[in-house]
Amino acid sequence: MLPKLTVLMPVYNAGKFLAAAVDSILQQTFREFEFIIIDDGSTDDSVAIIKSYDDPRIRLYLNKDNIGITATLNKGIGLASTSLIARMDADDISYPDRLQVQYSYMLANPDCALVSSMVRVIGEDGRFIRQDKMRSEHVYYNLTFICWLYHPTVMYRKEAVQEVGLYTATYSEDFELFWQLTRKYSFHNLPEVLLDYRVTDQSLHQVLKKVEYESAQQQQVLRNLRYFAGGHYTIPSSFIQCYRHNFEPLIAEQDLRRWISCIRELDYITQCILEKLNPNLEEESVKLAARYKREFIISALIQHLPLHTQVWFRMRVEPMRSLARSIKSLLKSKLRYKTALLTKNN
Template identity: 60%
Template sequence: MTQLTVLMPVFNAEKHLKEAMDSILSQTFEAFEFLIIDDGSTDHSAAIVQSYKDPRIRFYQNKVNLGLTPTLNKGIKLATTELIARMDADDISYPNRLFKQVEYLQANPDCAFVSSLARVVTEDGQFVRVDRFKSEHFYYNLTFFSWIYHPTVVYRKKAVEEVNMYTVDYSEDYELFWQLSRRHKFYNLPEVLLTYRESAESLHMVTKKAEYDRAHYEQLLRNLRYYAGDNYDLPHSYLECFRHNFEPLLAQRKLGNIISCVKELDYITGCILSKKENINYDAAAIKKAAKYKRDYIISHFTRHLSIFQKAFLILQLIPSKEILKSLRAYLYVSIKN
């Protein structure tokens, strides 16, 4: 009995398509349909898919290039199962990925979607990193950006339909995850179940970078206003800092702006803590995630400050009971360097 739909859009993906398909077709969990939609490819992608004879494959071709969002929504409508696993045509799913994610969702019927850690590689497969993000910190950090790798996700069709599926053309996954997280529980499995290929030529990095940056900016501001009020606004450099792009704030060379930015983050954290009605709300986890983010931002800026500026920053931003400890650490590092 088919229990899961693996949804994979394809567009000019001939270089890595076979490896991606093989990683799905060799899963230890076998009760799935493999729904592949070619979005008007002009290379040999369609021929590669058609060369497979596995009966689990359902192949569709868009007559013209519709784009990712319409293609994904088409796939959700075509899916015959309640559970849908996302897959991209240049990534590699580990053999037990689907088994572990289906097992988790079956054991946790109140969870709408589950993701996993990913091993990030370059276009040619060279290792880049593994982000060891803790699932309990996702709720807080989803305010600022998405830690969730889109092709690691398995979600419930009904929950996705409740929020009108994918609704924007850029940063479509972040928007979906945010909307789902307003109504439903979600979880990130603490193990690597997919190799994620980070291409320097991908849409969000080159071809449509301006569009994706604008979408992220609008989503971030909307998220902050959800907690802090409709009229809440911040300088663009502060918003970029919250997304861990520190260059705009550093370029201003104003220590007061850095201090103000961190204090705004504290204010936002307080607003998130005060909005308790979300099903994913966990005050202890929010506080811990906020501390990690705050410490990360401060530590980045201190690397670019003089010893006296570091001391002043610490006095302004570090709780009194931690000041001596922090000063010793930063002064030691400064003198040593």
């Protein structure tokens, strides 16, 4: 029986979690797939673990040398015999119906080039860490600043990925590919949790290569902003960090005028995004996503200010119709805090 779907999983020294990842794919309710596993020069028992499986759907390839995840993924895409490719990582766990849900969605939506899903973030021992909540219609706006899609949850069309040049970045390769795809094609993030995303001490983007990935993403975000605002557009690094929800650099500047400028610059960027044609552009969704992001940033910044300065700051960055609501909410929270403090002391 010819496969209808390819599952692509690169492996590098993943022996500790590999069996759970492989099992989660082989036990899928959707069974008509080929499972391309590429070992990228592992020095642990990863290859032995893979070879212990006797399942004709597994196609194991061994890189002679360690060539990195970008080149390995591009190799796998070339090897795939189907148009639809589901990504998988060697330390994560796909839920049993993941492939069926995503395959059905892609069949029902032929114009969609990529579909992803929600995840549960877990630790090395499988303990629950968090579950992000993001609406699909807000992902397009936020993808300008942060890689809001989890790489091992995506299923994409091989031809679309090839058309945009495959994976091209050494670091933050997923963010780069998603950006290129979403300039030309529609995408969707399913509301269901379909994967447990494991964070380990070997996670490249969060531990081993954190500095390299962060530097790459800084450059990618600036490129993204220039796509909307013009090729010569530039803003301070602390603004980009703030939009990526790292507030420490901007706070450290201790300059409220810069904070105000950062918020107003975000408003300008939002307007530029609204004016740029894109298959994923939904005006009201962008406006709502921008409002949420704006308020999240303001709330994060002003908690470092005394009450009277918080009011002053909001007066300079908020429209008058929302200012009264913000001040009222701020005063209520302060009152609740004082009441709780008095109750505790009594």
